Amino acid sequence: MKLLEYQAMAVMDKYAVPIQKGIVIDAKEGAAEKIKNAGLHFPVVIKAQVQIGGRGKAGGVKFADTVEEAAKLCGEMLGMDIRGHKANELLVLEKKDIKTEWYLSIMLDRCSKAPLLIFSPVGGMDIEETARTSPEKIAKVPLDPLRGVQDYVINYALDKTGADKQYKHQLKEMVEKLYRMFFDYYTMLVEINPLAVDENGRLTALDGKVEVDDNALPLLPDITAFRDKLQEDPQVIEAKKVNFLFIPIDESGAIGVMSNGSGMLMSCIDLISKKGMKIHAALDLGGGATSERIAEAVRIMLGRSQIDTVFICIFGGITRCDEVAKGACLAMSKKEASGKNLILRMEGTNKDEAAKIVAESGLPITIAEGIPNSVDTIYRIRKGA
Ligand code: ADP
Numbered sequence: 001m002k003l004l005e006y007q008a009m010a011v012m013d014k015y016a017v018p019i020q021k022g023i024v025i026d027a028k029e030g031a032a033e034k035i036k037n038a039g040l041h042f043p044v045v046i047k048a049q050v051q052i053g054g055r056g057k058a059g060g061v062k063f064a065d066t067v068e069e070a071a072k073l074c075g076e077m078l079g080m081d082i083r084g085h086k087a088n089e090l091l092v093l094e095k096k097d098i099k100t101e102w103y104l105s106i107m108l109d110r111c112s113k114a115p116l117l118i119f120s121p122v123g124g125m126d127i128e129e130t131a132r133t134s135p136e137k138i139a140k141v142p143l144d145p146l147r148g149v150q151d152y153v154i155n156y157a158l159d160k161t162g163a164d165k166q167y168k169h170q171l172k173e174m175v176e177k178l179y180r181m182f183f184d185y186y187t188m189l190v191e192i193n194p195l196a197v198d199e200n201g202r203l204t205a206l207d208g209k210v211e212v213d214d215n216a217l218p219l220l221p222d223i224t225a226f227r228d229k230l231q232e233d234p235q236v237i238e239a240k241k242v243n244f245l246f247i248p249i250d251e252s253g254a255i256g257v258m259s260n261g262s263g264m265l266m267s268c269i270d271l272i273s274k275k276g277m278k279i280h281a282a283l284d285l286g287g288g289a290t291s292e293r294i295a296e297a298v299r300i301m302l303g304r305s306q307i308d309t310v311f312i313c314i315f316g317g318i319t320r321c322d323e324v325a326k327g328a329c330l331a332m333s334k335k336e337a338s339g340k341n342l343i344l345r346m347e348g349t350n351k352d353e354a355a356k357i358v359a360e361s362g363l364p365i366t367i368a369e370g371i372p373n374s375v376d377t378i379y380r381i382r383k384g385a
């Protein structure tokens with residue numbers, strides 16, 4: 001579960017991470033009054049509360065010099081759409097004088113099987129650019145869970161990136177707090193970007209991203225209480241109702257992948273990504289690939305208008321491939337599937353019959369053999385070759 005910025009800040013505040021206090025505005029009416037009564041020093045910054053980053057570049061972070069200007073901006077920004085996420089709430093806080101913007105995060109890294117500390121003195125809205133053009137300015141250090149945050153970790157992060165060593169103690173304290181929070185709250189990611197360095201050399205978290213493992217929610221009542229304010233993904237909800245797992249992956253992707261089982265789903269995702277293609281979403285069909293369920297899954301997947309190609313990978317053993325083929329045909333004969341491609345890879349009973357059903361349907365369905373060959377087929381079809 002991804003928290004909104006002000007929710008993330010509330011958790012960070014519990015750990016005494018230096019943050020800025022602000023107010024949350026959720027209605028145009030009374031916004032001016034609320035801002036005035038909050039006693040904030042102007043100028044202020046108004047920030048759209050959505051579960052994704054990149055708000056600054058999408059017009060979701062604005063500055064105001066007066067109460068009137070702030071209230072007017074609140075009116076304009078409430079309900080705004082940021083890459084598919086609606087801003088139902090805004091956070092208003094004092095604008096900070098920033099000398100430098102740093103990047104700091106701890107994420108669960110499955111490669112090093114440890115929490116991974118990522119630090120850069122060149123943070124802010126262009127952190128992705130920093131990663132591309134100056135990777136030496138980014139330090140990644142696995143944190144040994146038995147040793148915790150040691151001095152050498154901080155020394156290495158500052159040394160490697162050429163950051164000012166005078167911040168060593170402040171940074172270590174900050175990382176220790178985040179590290180505790182990372183474990184206490186079963187997080188997958190705790191990120192501060194920017195971690196602002198001000199004129200007096202103090203560090204303040206000006207943005208906060210926290211992602212909590214959904215499986216831990218029963219243990220975290222304070223986090224679960226935040227849930228009401230979040231917009232759940234319509235496809236995730238729809239899929240859950242019929243026992244499918246829908247996993248949004250990359251907004252900019254155009255491929256939807258579905259499979260019966262998470263292991264094979266991940267293998268498909270890996271191979272497609274390795275070929276340089278982006279996946280929009282994945283769907284785990286679970287067991288029992290009947291024609292109705294396949295058709296329903298494709299329908300949910302195509303609920304994402306960005307998807308132009310659906311890949312279904314079924315390894316069934318006793319699964320009847322003719323059932324799967326019928327489901328695929330049913331889905332692709334629907335209005336919402338027009339202009340879309342479907343690549344179907346299946347193993348199981350009645351495979352030849354399935355191929356016949358697909359061939360006779362005249363629908364834009366391509367049958368492929370094996371996963372690597374399927375990936376090549378997806379590539380070719382999407383290239384229009
Ligand atoms: P996002 O990461 O979603 O773009 P941020 O909260 O990081 O949103 O805000 C984008 C940029 O706006 C920051 O990099 C920083 O330059 C500026 N900013 C954000 N909050 C403040 C603040 N309280 N005072 C001054 N500048 C801010």
Ligand code: MG
Nearest residue numbers: 053193194207
């Ligand atoms: Mg940010």
